[in-house]
Amino acid sequence: MWFLGVDIGTTHIKVVGVTDAGAPLPAARRRTPVSEEDGLTFHDGTAIWAAVAELITGYATGPAVAHGPLGGLSVATLGQEESVAVDATGAIVHPSLAWWQTWPEPALSAETAEYFDSFEHYQVSGLRYRPIQTPERIAQLRRSRPEVWRQVDKWVDLGSYVLWRCTGAWAASTTQITHSQLFEVADARPHEPSMNALGVSPRLFAAPMEPGGIVGEISPAALPDVRLVPGAPAVMGGHDQVLAAYAATTAGRGRPVGAFDSIGTSEYLMVLATEHSPQRPGYDRGIDIEHAWRDGEYLLGCAVPSGKVLQLLADLFFGGDFERIFALLDSDDLLDSDDPPSTALPEVTVTTMSGADRGLLSLSGIPAEATPTAVVRHCVDVLADTALAALRLMQRLADAPDGDIALLGSLFGRAEMVAHRRRRWARSLVVSDVPEAVATGAAWLARATATAGRRSS
Secondary structure (H helix, E strand, C coil), X not given: CEEEEEEECCCEEEEEEEECCCCECCCEEEECCCEEEXXXXXXXXXXXXXXXXXXXXXXXXXXXXXXXXXXXXXXXXXXXXXXXXXXXXXXXXXXXXXXXXXXXXXXXXXXXXXXXXXXXXXXXXXXXXXXXXXXXXXXXXXXXXXXXXXXXXXXXXXXXXHHHHHHCCCCEXXXXXXXXXXXXXXXXXXXXXXXXXXXXXXXXXXXXXXXXXXXXXXXXXXXXCCCECCCCEEEEEEEHHHHHHHHHHHHCCCCCEEEEEEECCCEEEEEEECXXXXXXXXXXXXXXXXXXXXXXXXXXXXXXXXXXXXXXXXXXXXXXXXXXXXXXXXXXXXXXXXXXXXXXXXXXXXXXXXHHHHCCEEXXXXXXXXXXXXXXXXXXXXXXXXXXXXXXXXXXXCCCCCCEEEEECHHHHCHHHHHHHHHHHCCCEEECCCCCHHHHXXXXXXXXXXXXXXXXX
């Protein structure tokens, strides 16, 4: 018997199996399907389900074939910001605009947007307003396609949709549903004033469920070419970053880890909290508060577009050669011998995701004699300092002690990146050796739930 984790990400869908003993099997992946319409990029739930089903079938008859039938699965996805509209039969009636895209003109009124971005509302939902979230998406669909909006029965994230395809049951992860800004982060209950402000009702959304809950049994008809253990459960997963943190904690084998830094296209910093306590400094900094994988715990999170900034720096200064970024990080010297003193380097501002409308970064005051190496190295230092400042603020807000920080994600697979952070941060950093942490975390979660079910029966 084996268990499967699915990670539906921005660029790729990945699957990882774990054995009955919990040992990870090799990963498989394919590009996340997208469609284009009117110059915008969309994710369509039907195409994503077809890709997921194909991956699972190939995995069951490939890397996992020697381990018997599938004993359960779980799904992690990019944030609830990406949701699809379905009708009463579950058919997709409108795809999800890709999270990095925005509409030319807002549809939500300025007054309503101000309500969702207020500190008072932050105390309810744990998030600042962003134009990529559910309120603006629903307003756009209602204004531009009213005939489609009239068909909508459910508004669900991609993970909920895939689990429905597996089981025929609707449920939404508590790690995702509060991203809609329509549910209370304290207990994931619908927030009636927010629903009224947007003109929707709670029935538009699937019922919230904690990670690890059983959505239903995997239907043999959903995956007809996959051998299933009778009653194999489809287990609630959730936000991909939460599942990555769960994987790092599970792999820690009892070593306490309360802070996480996951870096790929974006860098997402997280701190575990035992209390829900939205505070003004967190609001001002754009700190997200969401449910963790355990009931009664929360994750404070902050995104910094580090991966995108590094690629931009490589394009601007090194002709797109990303390896030169790592080469300059491999030196203990801040500047080359021919570079001007550090006081002559530019002023650098890096935005967080809450300030994405202002661009990724800004540079000013670059002296004529500054070399590309000096400028890029200084920018990378500022990125690291920006991330550390966010981490320290979240630890203070969560009243969390200094401890190990788990490093996850593709860029921390580079020793140069880790060494630079160790020098810059002077903190205890533990590089997670979990392969494909999001998918592996989902697989471990499915195994934990299914195993607990077997023991109780």
